[in-house]
Amino acid sequence: MAVPVLELTEAFGALGTAQGRQDPYPLYEAIRGHGDRAWLRKDRLVVVGYDACARALRDPLLHVQDGAAYDVARPGWRAHSSLRGFTDSMLYSNADAHSRQRGLVSFAFTPPRVRQLDAVIEEMADRLLERMALLGRDGAPVDVVAEFASRLPIAVISTMLGFPEKDQVWFRDMASAIAVSTDGNTDPGALHRADAAMDELSGYFAELVEHRRRHPADDLVTLLASVHHGDPGRLSHGELMGNMMVLLTAGFETTSFLISHGVMLALEHPAHAARLRAGEPEAAERYTEEILRYEPPVHVTSRWAVADTELLGEPVPAGTKVVLILAAANRDPGRFDRPDRFDPDRTQAQPLSFGAGGHFCLGAPLARLEAKIALPALLRRFPGIAAVEAPVYRDRWVVRGLDTFTLTVGT
Numbered sequence: 001m002a003v004p005v006l007e008l009t010e011a012f013g014a015l016g017t018a019q020g021r022q023d024p025y026p027l028y029e030a031i032r033g034h035g036d037r038a039w040l041r042k043d044r045l046v047v048v049g050y051d052a053c054a055r056a057l058r059d060p061l062l063h064v065q066d067g068a069a070y071d072v073a074r075p076g077w078r079a080h081s082s083l084r085g086f087t088d089s090m091l092y093s094n095a096d097a098h099s100r101q102r103g104l105v106s107f108a109f110t111p112p113r114v115r116q117l118d119a120v121i122e123e124m125a126d127r128l129l130e131r132m133a134l135l136g137r138d139g140a141p142v143d144v145v146a147e148f149a150s151r152l153p154i155a156v157i158s159t160m161l162g163f164p165e166k167d168q169v170w171f172r173d174m175a176s177a178i179a180v181s182t183d184g185n186t187d188p189g190a191l192h193r194a195d196a197a198m199d200e201l202s203g204y205f206a207e208l209v210e211h212r213r214r215h216p217a218d219d220l221v222t223l224l225a226s227v228h229h230g231d232p233g234r235l236s237h238g239e240l241m242g243n244m245m246v247l248l249t250a251g252f253e254t255t256s257f258l259i260s261h262g263v264m265l266a267l268e269h270p271a272h273a274a275r276l277r278a279g280e281p282e283a284a285e286r287y288t289e290e291i292l293r294y295e296p297p298v299h300v301t302s303r304w305a306v307a308d309t310e311l312l313g314e315p316v317p318a319g320t321k322v323v324l325i326l327a328a329a330n331r332d333p334g335r336f337d338r339p340d341r342f343d344p345d346r347t348q349a350q351p352l353s354f355g356a357g358g359h360f361c362l363g364a365p366l367a368r369l370e371a372k373i374a375l376p377a378l379l380r381r382f383p384g385i386a387a388v389e390a391p392v393y394r395d396r397w398v399v400r401g402l403d404t405f406t407l408t409v410g411t
């Protein structure tokens, strides 16, 4: 990869352009040229090194962006329901509010509990693959993102939460519309659509919760509704809504990108695809970890210093915003040999794609399981799968992945 020599602010600024979003990796290396952490201005630190990111994510004095931090960073944000709808959730909470909420929701996502979904996910994947076979018969082109990668995660999380199957494609479209606001998009049209989608989805959730209170079912909404009361130590109404919204949106596009990146990389690396098809022990596990490292769905997160702290010896004063580029940390040459090479056989994995520390992704076991089932199943079902055109990335940076990838499935 040719690394451009750019001033720090120039390289960082270019990440906000359409060209930068299409391929941000050379810009990450240009930033790395200024150090594993570098000051964009006196209250803004950008971090691209693996050790520095891992340390920052675990520092209790570096908080996630909550409502108070939004007031500073994005005045006027409260006018947007697409942002307000999340700020009561665990992802936007700190300290006690965060641990209380996480403690009340996390039981549903433990690895043993998630493993129980194995057969359900397999069955869902098979049904979607059958549908793809029909759509793609006689060589008709099929978009693997729209027809498989985005449908499986929404089907899985909808089933866990207890959302009706008929509404799943609608959820997917609502969740996509909402996601632009958390991506830092300030285009008025996109924000308006995001707000409208959030209002519609919130109304739907509120009705569903009421319904489940009266008619309990064997699903996550019923369980979450039962831990929601006004009492301290439980979820408030806003927290219940916020966390349902996060579960639906945080797990959907991200996992969809993990799966579609996995398909794209399998076509680029036929030897690894063959190992997935053969069902080699651990092949799917290693392959999934390497997709996460090499082409992570979440490129960046941020933290706010609530008191003076330090990062690997560097003083970080209170009030600093710390921008953590996880995708750059995953390609830190100090941590990974030949980081720009896709190599599922590498041993020192542990990418930061799911974050680290107190906010480590709650859905990581679920996302991994979906990819480990979906990718071998797709490759086995369609041994002659081939790209019709180059994959197209969505014009986004924070959660980055494929918009479309058109294939023939060879049936």
Ligand code: HEM
Pocket: 064, 090, 091, 092, 102, 157, 246, 247, 248, 250, 251, 252, 254, 255, 258, 296, 297, 298, 301, 302, 352, 353, 354, 355, 356, 358, 359, 360, 361, 362, 363, 364, 366, 367
């Ligand atoms: C490949 C798929 C996924 C990726 C790459 C991903 C990535 C992340 C990252 C990086 C964070 C931490 C953000 C930070 O510290 O600032 C996070 C948090 C979170 N993720 Fe995921 N995620 C994925 C799938 C899922 C799924 C399937 C779910 C649930 C259904 C989920 C639910 C959550 C929740 C609830 C949090 C907040 C945890 C907390 O604040 O304590 N994610 N995710």
